[in-house]
Amino acid sequence: MFDFRSLEVVHWDYWKRFSLPLDTNIVTVVGPNGSGKTTLLDALRTLLTIDCAGNRDYKSYLRHNGQPFAWLRARVGNVPGPSGERPFFPIMDREVTLACRIQKKGGEWTRQYAVLGGDVSVEDIAERNEFLGLREYRVRLEGAGLSQAIRRVLTLEQGATDKLCQLPPKQLLDLVFDVFGDKTVLDDYQRARNEQVEADRELHGLEQQLSLIGISLQEAEARSRSYGEWNDLKRERTALVADILPRTELADVAASLRGARPALNGLKRRVAELKRQDGDLTDQLARLDATGERLAGEQNEADHARQATRKSLDAARAALAQNELVINQENRLRQTVAAQDGANHEQLATIARDARARLRVLQDDEAALRQELGTLTGKLSAWRSGRRYTPDFEAAFRRALDEAGIRHSMLSEIVEITQPRWQPAVEAVLAGYRHVVLLDDPRDREAAWKIGESMRYKHFVVAERAPADTPARGSLLEVVEFSAAAPDWLLRNLERIRRVDDIAEGSRLGREQDWITPQGYFRERRGGRHLGVDDMYFGAAARERQLRDGEARLLDIEGRLRAIADERKRASAQANDAESILRGANASSQLADRTDEFNDARDQQPRLQEDVQRTADSHVAAEQHYEAVRETRTKTSLARDQAAREQVAVRRQLVDAERQLHQMRGEQAERLKAFRARRVHVPLARRTRGAMAALRDDYQSPSEVRRAIERVERRLEEGHWETDPSVLSLRDKLFADHDGLKGDLDRRRVHLERASRITHEARGAYIQVLRNTVRRYAKNLKVLADLAGIGVDVDLPELTNDDLALSSAALHVRFEFDKKGWIGMDDGEASGGQQVMKSLLLLVALMRDEDRPGGFVFIDEPFAHLDIFNIDKVGAFLKSTRAQYILTTPATHNVNVFQPSDLTLVTSKRRPGATWAQPLAVLRRRAEVA
Numbered sequence: 001m002f003d004f005r006s007l008e009v010v011h012w013d014y015w016k017r018f019s020l021p022l023d024t025n026i027v028t029v030v031g032p033n034g035s036g037k038t039t040l041l042d043a044l045r046t047l048l049t050i051d052c053a054g055n056r057d058y059k060s061y062l063r064h065n066g067q068p069f070a071w072l073r074a075r076v077g078n079v080p081g082p083s084g085e086r087p088f089f090p091i092m093d094r095e096v097t098l099a100c101r102i103q104k105k106g107g108e109w110t111r112q113y114a115v116l117g118g119d120v121s122v123e124d125i126a127e128r129n130e131f132l133g134l135r136e137y138r139v140r141l142e143g144a145g146l147s148q149a150i151r152r153v154l155t156l157e158q159g160a161t162d163k164l165c166q167l168p169p170k171q172l173l174d175l176v177f178d179v180f181g182d183k184t185v186l187d188d189y190q191r192a193r194n195e196q197v198e199a200d201r202e203l204h205g206l207e208q209q210l211s212l213i214g215i216s217l218q219e220a221e222a223r224s225r226s227y228g229e230w231n232d233l234k235r236e237r238t239a240l241v242a243d244i245l246p247r248t249e250l251a252d253v254a255a256s257l258r259g260a261r262p263a264l265n266g267l268k269r270r271v272a273e274l275k276r277q278d279g280d281l282t283d284q285l286a287r288l289d290a291t292g293e294r295l296a297g298e299q300n301e302a303d304h305a306r307q308a309t310r311k312s313l314d315a316a317r318a319a320l321a322q323n324e325l326v327i328n329q330e331n332r333l334r335q336t337v338a339a340q341d342g343a344n345h346e347q348l349a350t351i352a353r354d355a356r357a358r359l360r361v362l363q364d365d366e367a368a369l370r371q372e373l374g375t376l377t378g379k380l381s382a383w384r385s386g387r388r389y390t391p392d393f394e395a396a397f398r399r400a401l402d403e404a405g406i407r408h409s410m411l412s413e414i415v416e417i418t419q420p421r422w423q424p425a426v427e428a429v430l431a432g433y434r435h436v437v438l439l440d441d442p443r444d445r446e447a448a449w450k451i452g453e454s455m456r457y458k459h460f461v462v463a464e465r466a467p468a469d470t471p472a473r474g475s476l477l478e479v480v481e482f483s484a485a486a487p488d489w490l491l492r493n494l495e496r497i498r499r500v501d502d503i504a505e506g507s508r509l510g511r512e513q514d515w516i517t518p519q520g521y522f523r524e525r526r527g528g529r530h531l532g533v534d535d536m537y538f539g540a541a542a543r544e545r546q547l548r549d550g551e552a553r554l555l556d557i558e559g560r561l562r563a564i565a566d567e568r569k570r571a572s573a574q575a576n577d578a579e580s581i582l583r584g585a586n587a588s589s590q591l592a593d594r595t596d597e598f599n600d601a602r603d604q605q606p607r608l609q610e611d612v613q614r615t616a617d618s619h620v621a622a623e624q625h626y627e628a629v630r631e632t633r634t635k636t637s638l639a640r641d642q643a644a645r646e647q648v649a650v651r652r653q654l655v656d657a658e659r660q661l662h663q664m665r666g667e668q669a670e671r672l673k674a675f676r677a678r679r680v681h682v683p684l685a686r687r688t689r690g691a692m693a694a695l696r697d698d699y700q701s702p703s704e705v706r707r708a709i710e711r712v713e714r715r716l717e718e719g720h721w722e723t724d725p726s727v728l729s730l731r732d733k734l735f736a737d738h739d740g741l742k743g744d745l746d747r748r749r750v751h752l753e754r755a756s757r758i759t760h761e762a763r764g765a766y767i768q769v770l771r772n773t774v775r776r777y778a779k780n781l782k783v784l785a786d787l788a789g790i791g792v793d794v795d796l797p798e799l800t801n802d803d804l805a806l807s808s809a810a811l812h813v814r815f816e817f818d819k820k821g822w823i824g825m826d827d828g829e830a831s832g833g834q835q836v837m838k839s840l841l842l843l844v845a846l847m848r849d850e851d852r853p854g855g856f857v858f859i860d861e862p863f864a865h866l867d868i869f870n871i872d873k874v875g876a877f878l879k880s881t882r883a884q885y886i887l888t889t890p891a892t893h894n895v896n897v898f899q900p901s902d903l904t905l906v907t908s909k910r911r912p913g914a915t916w917a918q919p920l921a922v923l924r925r926r927a928e929v930a
Contacts, residue, residue, distance in 0.1 A: 002076040002087045002144050003884040004044070005095060010071035010122060013039050013061040014910050018919035022074075022886070024902035029888045029920075031907030036917065037888040040907070044886065047072045047100050048146060049113070049138050059109050062102060065916070071122050072100040078117075087144035093117035099125045113137035165838035166826040169810030172842070173774070173797060176811060179846045180773045182766075186806070189763045193803070196756050203752065206745050213738045220731040223722040230721040237712045240705055244695070249702045250678040251692045257671050264668060267661045274654040281647040288640040295633035302626040309619035316611040323608050326601040355575035359568060366564050373557050376550055394435050397457045406448050407440040414438070414486065417539040419479045421518050422499065426480055428520035428531035429497065430538055433490065435459040462487045474498055476516060497522075764801035771799055774811065780845035781813065790837060791816030813842070 004022040009015050013036065020040075029037045039061065042052040052058060062070055078088045078096045088096045099114040099122070112131040120128070132140065167175065177186060390398070394410075401408050411433055417426050436459055439448055445463035452461050465485035471477035477494035498515040500506040506515040506523055516522045520532030699705050778794035785792035795812040798805070814822045817834050825838060906921035 002078060002096070002146075004886070005075040005077060007040075007044065007047075007075075008071070008073040008122065009043055010069075010073075011062070011065055011067040012043050012070050012072065013064055014915075014917040015039075015919065016065075016916040020905055020920055021903060021922060021924070022884075024924075025884050027884075027886045027903045027905060029886065029905045029907060030890070032909060033890060035907035035909045036920075037907055040905070040920070041886065041888065043072050044074070046111075047074055047098055048141060049134060058102065058111070062104075062109060068104045070102045072102075073122055073125070074098045075119050088115060088117075088140065089143075091115070091117040095119055097125070101126070101131070115140050165835055165842060169812045169825070170808070172813070172825070173809055173811035176773065176777050176846065177770065180777070182770055182773050185766060185769075189759060189766070192755075192759045196752060196759065199748070199752050199755075203745060203748055206741065206748070210738065210741050210745060213734060213741060217731070217734040217738050220727060220734050223727040224731045226720075226722040227725065227727050230716070230719075230723060233712050233716055233721075237709060237716070240709045240712065244699060245702060245705045245709070246678055247682050247692070247695055248699050248705045250675065250682050251695055252702050253671050253675045253678060254692070257668065257675060260664060260668050260671065264661070264664050267657060267664060271654065271657045271661055274650055274657055277650045278647060278654060281643050281650060284643050285640060285647065288636055288643060292633065292636050292640060295629060295636055299626065299629045299633050302622065302629045306619070306622040306626040309615060309622040313612070313615040313619040316608065316615045320605075320608040320612050323601050323604055326597060327605065330598040330601070352575050355571045358571045359575065362564050362568050362571065366561060366568075369557050369561055369564070373554070373561075376554055376557065391435070393457070397437070397452070397455055400451050400455060401437070401448060404447055404451060406444045406451075408444075408448070409438050409440070409484065411436040411438060411486070411490075412538055414482050414484045415538045416481045416483065417479060418481055422476070422479045423536060423539070424520045424532055425476065425499070425516045425518055427533050427536050427538060428522065429476065429494070429516065431531065431533050433460070434537050436487070437461045438465060438484075438487070439463045460487075464488060466491065471495055503528075760801065767799050767801055771796075774799070777811075777845055781841060784841050784844055785815075788837060788841065790841065791819075791822070792841065793822060815841075 006019055006021050006023065008017070008019040010017045015036070029040055031037050038053055042056060042058070042061065045052055046058040046061075052060070074097070076096050076098055078086050078091060078094055080086050086092060095118060097114070097116045097118065097120040099116070099120075101112045101114075103110055103112070111134065113134065114125050114128075114131050115137065116125065116128070116130065176182075178184075398408070398410075411430075412435075415426075415430070417423050437448070437457075439445060439462065442463040442465075445461070448461045448463070451457075464487070466488040467485050468477070468482050468491055472495055475495045476497040476499055477491060479499070480494060496514055498506075498509060498513055500509070500515045500517055502517060503521060506517065509515055512525070514522075514524045516531075520530060522529060522531045699708070774796050778796065781792045781794060793814040793816075795814075797809040797811055799809055800806075813825055815825075815834070815838050816822050817837075823834075826835075902925045904923040904925075906923065908918050908921070910917040
């Protein structure tokens with residue numbers, strides 16, 4: 001390791017140019033705060049390519065003086081070490097010049113370095129122009145012993161050197177690894193691990209990307225399947241339309257041709273049979289016509305004979321009736337003569353008067369019954385035709401509505417009762433609504449109401465109607481059906497009323513519930529009452545019952561009318577007889593005047609009776625003969641009519657059969673044409689018997705094929721199909737991308753696993769280097785502690801190839817001062833001087849190298865806050881080591897701080913108004929005379 005002999009600065013901060021001797025082991029730089037002590041150390045750091053202290057850099061010192069360049073030149077030793085090798089080999093000079101030229105080019109500061117043998121001035125260095133790059137210069141310095149450990153120690157900031165003992169054990173171990181260069185290796189390993197983690201994360205990202213591509217591939221495959229299915233459906237439709245349908249139609253036509261032949265032959269036979277039947281019936285009709293003409297003549301003759309006998313009978317009866325009239329006149333005259341003798345005229349007047357009064361009463365009863373009969377006849381006519389009887393006031397109002405063009409219906413026309421048991425209950429509730437008028441158009445309400453006002457129609461005319469919803473279970477509405485929309489208030493009223501079997505069941509319901517029994521006993525909020533009616537008006541059951549009651553009433557009226565007619569005859573005869581007696585006719589004189597007439601009448605009576613009997617027998621014989629002829633003729637006529645009807649039916653059947661035969665022949669001809677036309681479009685190989693049979697097994701008829709075509713077309717129209725053929729290329733590309741990415745992932749995973757294994761194994765192998773570093777540092781600590789008379793105990797960390805173990809590893813160091821017991825690094829038991837000594841031990845142990853003894857250390861203010869005794873102990877320790885120390889101390893410290901130093905450099909502040917600061921003063925300790 002080399003040491004510093006001198007330092008020259010040019011244009012460094014506020015120093016213009018001066019040289020300083022540094023050819024002793026301990027150099028103390030003293031001066032007030034801000035006089036340039038740290039500036040001097042940063043000049044040495046810049047010359048050694050080490051970072052400046054704090055937040056400064058070399059550019060900070062070049063901006064102050066305004067000069068475009070600066071020089072740093074040091075003369076260092078090049079003395080052979082224990083191995084005989086010089087630090088700056090192949091330079092063999094005992095001294096070597098290190099130089100740094102800093103220039104401003106293009107607005108930026110650049111550094112150039114030089115390593116030259118001997119003591120070379122700045123000017124000579126500039127002329128020789130043998131500069132090195134930063135990297136090459138650092139390699140030369142490392143070769144000269146400026147290791148990474150010393151470089152890191154030299155970068156410690158002001159005040160940090162006496163605080164190393166305050167570091168936690170983990171940070172102390174990190175500092176040791178950092179100084180000895182192992183931290184970089186560990187960082188490299190950790191960086192590799194991080195890169196592997198990042199690579200693993202990237203693999204996971206690629207796996208996710210692979211998954212996304214897989215999803216896209218599935219979607220593409222689904223779209224491809226959709227495209228394939230779409231193509232299959234199109235091909236299926238094409239096959240059905242272009243091949244299967246024509247073949248099926250051909251097969252169907254061929255089958256219909258074969259199937260129509262038996263029916264056609266059967267129809268031919270039926271036509272022939274009907275023609276034969278028509279001929280037979282024609283002959284039969286001719287025979288029956290001849291027989292009918294003969295019987296018509298016989299019936300005419302029998303009719304003439306019957307009429308002749310009838311006239312004879314009528315004449316005989318008329319003569320007998322006239323003769324009996326004369327005899328009856330004689331008898332009535334004799335009765336009158338007998339009655340006049342002692343007749344009670346007052347009683348006869350009373351009888352006549354009572355009989356005439358009875359006739360008037362009977363006449364009034366008959367008139368009332370006939371009026372009721374007329375009304376009942378109209379009702380029966382409506383009921384028998386299935387209609388409802390309409391009262392006059394309702395019929396008049398409906399005629400007025402029809403004349404006004406107002407479409408309407410009656411409530412009774414749209415009501416039907418589904419359960420006959422509840423007919424009385426429904427009739428009871430609807431009794432007041434029998435003549436309610438329902439308007440078809442609500443806009444006609446005003447016109448209808450005006451007509452109702454003018455005609456004083458006393459029933460509701462309803463314009464607002466609503467359809468009946470599903471009724472509540474158990475309500476009265478449940479047994480009523482409406483064929484059209486009904487008034488909403490009526491629906492609500494019927495639904496509100498509950499059906500109960502009896503009053504006891506209704507009483508168990510709530511007080512707010514309306515109910516009704518089958519007999520029509522109704523309970524509402526005001527109380528209960530019977531609403532039953534004697535007649536029925538709504539539904540088909542009402543019309544049937546009204547029809548039965550009306551017919552029974554009709555029979556009763558007709559019977560009463562017949563009884564009244566008989567009673568009128570008796571009363572009329574009684575009145576006439578009494579009035580005749582009261583008139584006092586001369587019956588005696590009439591008997592005397594007509595004696596001969598009455599005698600002749602009695603004498604002719606037997607003869608006239610015999611004539612009536614004789615003519616009656618002749619008329620009966622003629623009537624029987626006529627009836628026999630008429631019956632025979634009727635039978636013949638019926639037979640003729642039956643034969644004629646049969647012939648008409650046969651001829652009708654013959655016409656239908658001939659029409660069907662003609663139609664079937666035409667249809668068969670059309671089938672044959674269609675078969676020949678379709679046969680041309682079907683290849684011979686595909687219309688063989690086997691091929692057609694197989695086709696019929698798959699498709700029974702052309703309609704089935706058309707339905708299949710419709711299904712396919714419906715699927716094509718209604719389905720969401722992929723019709724773009726590029727989906728196949730997209731699927732293939734995604735498949736290739738998926739396979740490529742999967743293969744790349746497999747390869748990367750193999751490489752990552754291999755790299756992880758190699759990194760893990762390499763770090764495991766490097767663990768031994770870390771252990772050696774820790775042991776080396778512990779050995780340095782113990783050697784330095786022995787020189788300082790301080791006890792040191794180091795607990796070596798357990799280093800294993802594990803992330804957690806390495807991250808948690810720590811270096812525990814304990815110290816013993818003056819045999820007073822072991823203390824930790826920063827446990828609060830050590831004094832200020834002991835803290836400094838601990839920090840110096842930890843610091844110097846970092847840069848101690850047995851292979852390259854010597855070296856140098858920059859320490860900013862190591863004696864701060866120390867008393868005299870501790871300053872002496874620190875100075876004694878520094879003297880005991882073989883390194884070169886460049887120390888800084890404030891001007892206010894005790895003079896003991898200069899005791900270990902052979903060379904003292906004194907800095908001073910720049911004077912006010914001066915451009916450059918004063919050069920450092922040099923104080924060298926006088927050599928002691930032996």
